[in-house]
Amino acid sequence: MNLKQAPRNKNFQAFEHASYSVITEGRESKKLPVKLFEALKQFAGEKDLPYYSLTANGIRFKQYVGAIQIGNYCIEVLPKIDRILDENSTQGILIDMLRQIGYIKIKSPTESDLKVKSNYILESYLQMFLDETRHLIYKGLIKTYHNEEGNKNALRGRLLFNKHISKNIVHSERFYVRNTTFDREHPLNKVLYKTLMLINQLFVSKEVLSETQMQLICFPEMPDIVVSNDFFYRIKWDRKTEAYKKAVEIARLLLLNYHPDLSHGRNHVLALMFDMNDIWEKWFTKRLKVAANKIENPVDIRAQNKKIFWSGNNGERIRQKPDIIVENEIGVKYILDTKWKIVQNKPSEDDVRQMFAYNKLFGARQAFLVYPGNNPSVHGEFYDHEQNGTCGLKFISFIKEGRLSYTGIESLLTELLAG
Numbered sequence: 001m002n003l004k005q006a007p008r009n010k011n012f013q014a015f016e017h018a019s020y021s022v023i024t025e026g027r028e029s030k031k032l033p034v035k036l037f038e039a040l041k042q043f044a045g046e047k048d049l050p051y052y053s054l055t056a057n058g059i060r061f062k063q064y065v066g067a068i069q070i071g072n073y074c075i076e077v078l079p080k081i082d083r084i085l086d087e088n089s090t091q092g093i094l095i096d097m098l099r100q101i102g103y104i105k106i107k108s109p110t111e112s113d114l115k116v117k118s119n120y121i122l123e124s125y126l127q128m129f130l131d132e133t134r135h136l137i138y139k140g141l142i143k144t145y146h147n148e149e150g151n152k153n154a155l156r157g158r159l160l161f162n163k164h165i166s167k168n169i170v171h172s173e174r175f176y177v178r179n180t181t182f183d184r185e186h187p188l189n190k191v192l193y194k195t196l197m198l199i200n201q202l203f204v205s206k207e208v209l210s211e212t213q214m215q216l217i218c219f220p221e222m223p224d225i226v227v228s229n230d231f232f233y234r235i236k237w238d239r240k241t242e243a244y245k246k247a248v249e250i251a252r253l254l255l256l257n258y259h260p261d262l263s264h265g266r267n268h269v270l271a272l273m274f275d276m277n278d279i280w281e282k283w284f285t286k287r288l289k290v291a292a293n294k295i296e297n298p299v300d301i302r303a304q305n306k307k308i309f310w311s312g313n314n315g316e317r318i319r320q321k322p323d324i325i326v327e328n329e330i331g332v333k334y335i336l337d338t339k340w341k342i343v344q345n346k347p348s349e350d351d352v353r354q355m356f357a358y359n360k361l362f363g364a365r366q367a368f369l370v371y372p373g374n375n376p377s378v379h380g381e382f383y384d385h386e387q388n389g390t391c392g393l394k395f396i397s398f399i400k401e402g403r404l405s406y407t408g409i410e411s412l413l414t415e416l417l418a419g
Helices: 034-044 087-100 111-116 120-139 161-167 187-201 206-218 229-233 242-256 276-293 349-362 407-418
Strands: 010-015 019-021 052-054 058-061 064-070 073-078 144-152 175-183 269-275 300-302 307-311 317-320 324-327 333-338 366-372 378-381 390-396
Touching: 010 087, 034 052, 034 058, 034 064, 034 073, 064 120, 064 276, 073 087, 073 120, 087 120, 087 276, 120 187, 120 206, 120 242, 120 269, 187 206, 187 242, 229 242, 242 269, 269 276, 276 300, 276 324, 276 333, 276 407, 333 349, 349 366, 349 390, 390 407
Parallel strands: 010 073, 333 366, 366 390
Antiparallel strands: 019 058, 052 058, 064 073, 064 269, 144 175, 300 324, 307 317, 324 333, 378 390
């Protein structure tokens, strides 16, 4: 087993939709290190990556946030929330959002923690995994029966005569046998071992690396295993394996997003990136439900099932599904569709057409596009407004004094129910 010393990693913080150049130019003041740019360029190759695109002298990040470990660099991509907020403030806000929607399941970090760990998101996932595996090792790893065959010095199990003759014609002291073994070489243990070996290769903090190496010492060595989406999909959970579920979920995220550098062997990539549109939708929905629980009159907040919007001659179908349906106690429906984008005075035509279809399909009185920000509400009507309702824009202020605020969401819900 190859246990290494804790390496020195370098951290680079960036904002979504921002461009960073090797040669500093434009409004961005942060210079992109040349070695980091070369590694990112090599990883991108000819691929159309969802996380960033290459520019003439650097890269431009897209709407994904999170962490990219590449070589000994860790890039933390943060949401562009406010021009005033710096990386440290924005990082704390993002981590709180991820924690509240269940993407990160550890205690809330202190401000001093964030200043020490500018790669906090990546380290959080690694620590969550190590916490789970430590618990499993302490309880005892599960065992399973499996068949193995090979040359043995004793006749134990079933002698495979043909193979025995071909392999041992000059070794009469050996026996080629197949026997059943009861040990810890269970597929789930192999997944955990493979993940521990992966973490041991990363440029991470000495605390994470030390914990990983301690667990590898306690863990029985396992043969390598090939994993894929289909492999994880086929896992059958039962009473014995249920305790592995959280660890395997994180292992899946790490293993399937790991890209080894096959050409040079130096710039392995681990990308834990999340679409900011999904984060905004999930966080807004969760906080809206919390606000609804504070209201005396019953209000139903739910995701709606998809409805058919278009049907082709050969059975092809296009379905529509709004983010959130709000229904009051007398059955009046409002549709909310979250969009993580900056809007000045009017929405995009595609967004408005989408809301028109929602009103028509789901019989809602009003549909609202919900954006982050402090812009005044912009309200408009569809041309056929008598039959298909209206469409409004709602801008939700969710930051106050550098921290998450929920008053904007609570005010929106109160306004809807009062209307």
